Amino acid sequence: MLKGLIGKKVGMTQIFDEAGVAIPVTLIEAGPCYVTQVRTPDKDGYSAVQLGFVEAKPKRLSGGQLGHLKRNNLPPLRFLREFRAKEPGLSEGDPVKVSVFAVGDAVDVVGTSKGKGFQGGVKRYHFRGGPKTHGQSDRHRAPGARSSGTTPGRVYKGSRGPGHMGSERVTTQNLKVVLVDEERNLLGVRGAVPGAKGGILLIKEARKQ
Amino acid sequence: MSNQELLKSVEAPDNPNIPELSPGDTVKVFLRIKEGNNERIQEFRGTIIRMRSGGNNGNFTVRRVASNGIGVERTFLLRSPRIEKVQVERHSKVRRAQLYYLRDRTGKSARLKQKFS
Numbered sequence: 558m559l560k561g562l563i564g565k566k567v568g569m570t571q572i573f574d575e576a577g578v579a580i581p582v583t584l585i586e587a588g589p590c591y592v593t594q595v596r597t598p599d600k601d602g603y604s605a606v607q608l609g610f611v612e613a614k615p616k617r618l619s620g621g622q623l624g625h626l627k628r629n630n631l632p633p634l635r636f637l638r639e640f641r642a643k644e645p646g647l648s649e650g651d652p653v654k655v656s657v658f659a660v661g662d663a664v665d666v667v668g669t670s671k672g673k674g675f676q677g678g679v680k681r682y683h684f685r686g687g688p689k690t691h692g693q694s695d696r697h698r699a700p701g702a703r704s705s706g707t708t709p710g711r712v713y714k715g716s717r718g719p720g721h722m723g724s725e726r727v728t729t730q731n732l733k734v735v736l737v738d739e740e741r742n743l744l745g746v747r748g749a750v751p752g753a754k755g756g757i758l759l760i761k762e763a764r765k766q
Numbered sequence: 767m768s769n770q771e772l773l774k775s776v777e778a779p780d781n782p783n784i785p786e787l788s789p790g791d792t793v794k795v796f797l798r799i800k801e802g803n804n805e806r807i808q809e810f811r812g813t814i815i816r817m818r819s820g821g822n823n824g825n826f827t828v829r830r831v832a833s834n835g836i837g838v839e840r841t842f843l844l845r846s847p848r849i850e851k852v853q854v855e856r857h858s859k860v861r862r863a864q865l866y867y868l869r870d871r872t873g874k875s876a877r878l879k880q881k882f883s
Contacts, residue, residue, distance in 0.1 A: 567769045567773060568772075568773050570773045570777055571822060571823065572776055572777060572778065576800065577798070577846055579843060582776070584776065586772070738776075741772070741775075743772065745776065754769060755769075
């Protein structure tokens, strides 16, 4: 059975468990999703399920997207994402709801991290920066040496340095599900998930359990 | 529902057994303590030296001087289900919101003037 959903980050808060301990919770508006396409090893070379999320105005989608959804008489859906699943046990047009997850499950959540813009090495890669005292000037957050001397005489490709940070795909692994509300399509996981509020998230069964 | 409303709906409600508290109050906090399968109530009596608002995360700190003049401070979440109830025994006249100066004082100088309402 496929354990995967597309959701939207609502925000964070804290709730109390039975023992009265406050636990940090991220709320996710998850689903209802629809199976828009099933990938099979015969046809596509791998097995996966394509899910769609968020109903949209038809004019927001292209004709190709609308036609793709119309095959299974599905409403216009804004986000389509694929989930790998050996035996999905689903056919095209089926709805997928939060009830695929239960309290206590471990999930991986994939999102797009908040953009930080162009950042230096200290923030981006936790470089130590230079000494703060002993007559230093302009060296406090400098990256230091980037390469060797005459040989090789250049900076190796892929070396860490200042540059654009954030706005990339990030996976948070092994988050515990603490809340499932089928009626309001709400999912609560313990801890933080990547991205801003309102960001699109993929929720999958945890790979490393 | 908006995001804020969704978040509010899963948060714990206000505890009706906690009256309005303010810094300087002498209070008795009744805590539910679980020991194995038994539940008992423990009291913690002291002076509120700090109130922190913040809805779901609001808390307050109670200071009491235990034996040998050792100060003990405990912070309680206002919406924690572990708090059975809070009793206010005395209001005090205080001129600041955080009474950290009580930490440096002992004996007579650590007293607060009572406020009658």
